[in-house]
Amino acid sequence: MDITAIIIFLLIGALAGWLAGLLMKGRGFGLLGNIVVGIVGAFIGGFVFSLLGIAAGGLIGSIITATLGAIILLFLISLIKKA
Incomplete structure (x- = not known):
């Protein structure tokens, strides 16, 4: 994987x-938080x-x-937080 693909x-x-944060909580989670949520979300969404x-x-x-x-x-x- 080259650097462009990683970026x-x-x-x-x-x-x-960021989009998920806006839709679910009304705000984002900061750059690093958004990246982590989005990457984990990509695996979940693909599955x-x-x-x-x-x-x-x-x-x-x-993106979708x-x-x-x-x-x-x-x-x-x-x-999980509610439980």
């Missing part, structure tokens, strides 16, 4: 984490999409997948 991966993670037989390609598809996964992650975290 794009981190930018997608940051954007997805869920594969279970459902959905394929989202390209940059927009990657990561954002939906990050929303799922934040939702699960909120359930």
Whole structure:
């Protein structure tokens, strides 16, 4: 993986984490928090999409997948915090 791919991966993670933070809590989590939430969300979103037989390609598809996964992650975290 070259440096450009890593930078794009981190930018997608940051954007997805920020979007999920806005949608779930009304704010982001800071740059590092957004990146972590977005990257973990990308794995969750990819897993869920594969279970459902959905394929989202390209940059927009990657952002959508990561954002939906990050929303799922934040939702699960909120359930755990309430328990």
